[in-house]
Amino acid sequence: MKPFVIAMLAVCSAASSAFAAGIDGKWIAEREVGAADGKTYAHTTILILKSDGGSLTGTIVQTSAAPWMAESNGLSIGYNRWKD
Numbered sequence: 001m002k003p004f005v006i007a008m009l010a011v012c013s014a015a016s017s018a019f020a021a022g023i024d025g026k027w028i029a030e031r032e033v034g035a036a037d038g039k040t041y042a043h044t045t046i047l048i049l050k051s052d053g054g055s056l057t058g059t060i061v062q063t064s065a066a067p068w069m070a071e072s073n074g075l076s077i078g079y080n081r082w083k084d
Helices: 002-018
Strands: 025-034 040-052 055-064 076-082
Antiparallel strands (some): 040 055, 055 076
C-alpha cells in the first residue's frame, strides 16, 4: 500500500499547478485484487481533492475485502501542497 500512496502523492504534487482549476472532487477507483489461492477481493481507493487559490489539499482512503489489508483498511491519509 505504501508504494501506491507515495505514487498518488507524487501525482497530486505534480498536478497541483497544472490542474488546480479542474481537479476538485471525489475520485473513486474500484478494482479486483487477486490472492495466491485464486480468490479475488474488491478493493476501493477514494481520492478527495480540493484546490483553493495556489494550494491543493486532499485525502486518500483505501478499503478492501482482502485479508492482508485488514490493518490498513479504511486508513485515511491527508495531503497538503502549498504553492511556493
